[in-house]
Amino acid sequence: MERVPVLKLGDLLIVSIQIDLQDQSVLMLQEDLADAIVESRARGVIIDITAVEIVDSFIGRMLSTIASISRMLDAETIVVGMRPAVAITLVELGLSLGGVRTALNLEKGVAMLKERGGADPVAVPE
């Protein structure tokens, strides 16, 4: 089973999902990310789903769960890069991703975290 890598950038963690997610990879990501937040003392988490072709109720719920877990660990989560077709499908499915912040792309996501003072991604070029 493929594992989704968690990258550290300043006090941000960046996860870019590039694989067709199976349920086990999703659950593993949840744990890896929780560990990484504590270990790296990250203040923000960005999950890039630009390459994700579908978000079903399982993956959607996982995104909400990750957002809640990181909030408990004092980090803010932003999901970036959702495809328009995915957004349309999610709404029709009945999933609003409550509690999950979104931004159109990585750049806007980073800016959002900076504004909130939740993160200081020193390593990110201006």
Next chain:
Amino acid sequence: MTSAVELVIAGNSDVVIVRQQVRNSAQQVGLSLVDQTKVVTAASELARNALMYAGGGQVRIEVVNNGVRDGLRLDFTDEGPGIPDLDLALTDGWSTGGGLGLGLSGSRRLVDEFDLESKTGEGTRVTVIKWAR
């Protein structure tokens, strides 16, 4: 057109394979990108349902034509415990599997035709169709 593919759903990785095959067939039928995404998402929900509630099942993926347009028909069958109350099972938020309760009700909204048959103790069959516009 009568090209049909049958896949077994026996594990988590099969859900991914079902999604990929449905995506391919949806492209072949000429569904729009949004409709492809909707039918693949519905397939993902239904395949996972078969796995979670019946321990597995199978799906037949078929290109169909109603005389006016092409469509994609997905026929999910399992030999699980069946669904005692179909109306309740189709209610948003109703779940016996610890999920969000959007699997059946949500996938019904994502397709054009939705048919659910179930017999307690014998199994469940869900047939959905998405027509090309």
